[in-house]
Amino acid sequence: MDNELSALTTIFTEFYYWITVVLMFLIHVGFCMYEVGVSRHKNHLHTLMKNTMLIPLVTITFFFFGWWIYWAFVNGPWIGTSIMDGNSGLQLGGGYGANEFADPLDPFMAVNLGDHISGVFWAAFLLFSWTAASIVSGAVIERIRTAAFGVLAIAIGSVFWVIDASWGWHFDGWMVKILGYHDAYASGVIHAICGGFALGVLVVLGPRIGKFAADGTPRNIGPRNPWLVTLGLFLIYTGFWGFYAACNIPIFDLGPEYGMEGVTYFTATNIYVTPTTLSGITMNFLLSLSGGLLMGYWISKGDPFWTYSSGLAGIIAASAGNDLYHPLQAMIIAAIGVVIAYRMHYWVERRFKIDDAVGAVAVHGYAGVVGLVICGFVLWGYPSSGYEGYAAINPIGMIIGAIIMFGLLGFLPGWILAKILDSAGKLRIPREVEIAGMDFNYMEASKADENAVVADEK
């Protein structure tokens, strides 16, 4: 930084992403509160620890290899051609799979006076990774081993969602170039994949004891503490604001970037380096939240759990195109996504005996898939990028993208990993522990301490 303007732009961008990271931290606070609120008293502490420990596990593995994956696999394997070259400063060197930029040993992966952006950009992606693992965490509460969940959290948070981001959430990703895939605020690249991954795990994990009657009729378990659930979901909404901002590049000159001679055009852009505004996406965020809440209240007949969850599902359904939609389009798309997600949840629960404790597969998975498909039709014909040679946004590309996200990179790895853990006897807690409650020993010790203190006080 050798002049005031470039210094101001750089430091502003650095601070912008830092703020988004702090805001997104609230997503995780919200998820912890939400999961504890949904779990029963005898499982509270283990539920909390399971979700909390994904923070360090995903963080260190995202440092070891997650960030490297994002920059290394934009071309597939063996699909597409990178537009990154030496001029971009992001040249990966050595062909497919090579990546010096995000290597954990690279000078940029540390305090570096020559780079103010890598660390905060890495952190923004890391917070997306926490969210990815946390989405799965809620679905499997009260019967999964914490050790098994740790492995699954790393798989979804530091590997599989990062692959899909590299393919479809990167200005150089092959899905953007070839399929015309567009997913500005991650209906698919975070939500659909995590919903699919959770479903794959749930198929193997099985329901909690007592969830289904002998004739297969599902029973409702909880939420035990609706206030924790309420606060949790409000915090997730709040963190979602930060997520939307983090998906943007705050200030970028698209003139030279697109090769337009003599044109200077400063704007905010989305992750694909196509223009949008923070102002516009704020309207779309609020209208899609509102569409989701309105429809959720309607179809659930005022059930608070589903109304709050539908607000989230509404945002998720509209997120793929919320960089370009009109706010009223965002609202209607959100409402449609909620109806389909809600209906699908109960149909899958009854038909396949799937016990999704927090509705994560519906809110994130089904709503995300619906959002991708609708985006393909509503934004049909828009350029997916400002760079030359990219396919335009289209329904077929978006449907294929939805299948890749939910099925190929979500459900399939979740199912395979759960099968491996299950075959080793490491996936599910013993039946006796599930009946007694995972916190039984903690609670017993705490009660003994209480009795001892009271005895002394007497």
Next chain:
Amino acid sequence: MATITSWTEALPAGVTQIYPYVGTEWLWLLIAVVFWIVWHMKTAASETAEHDELASKGKGPSDYKSNVADW
């Protein structure tokens, strides 16, 4: 060993990496990866032992209620 001993010399020289022991990153990475793997092994074994011990108690679904502390 300090990488920087004088800011007035380092900044004009264009020094960018300012953390200590530049060049030994691979060693820290190796230690961190070993710590990570061992953590998984130890905590998984501990969890299994805890489950085995709790399972052997044969507690019923409502037994935990007698252990709800009321501090």
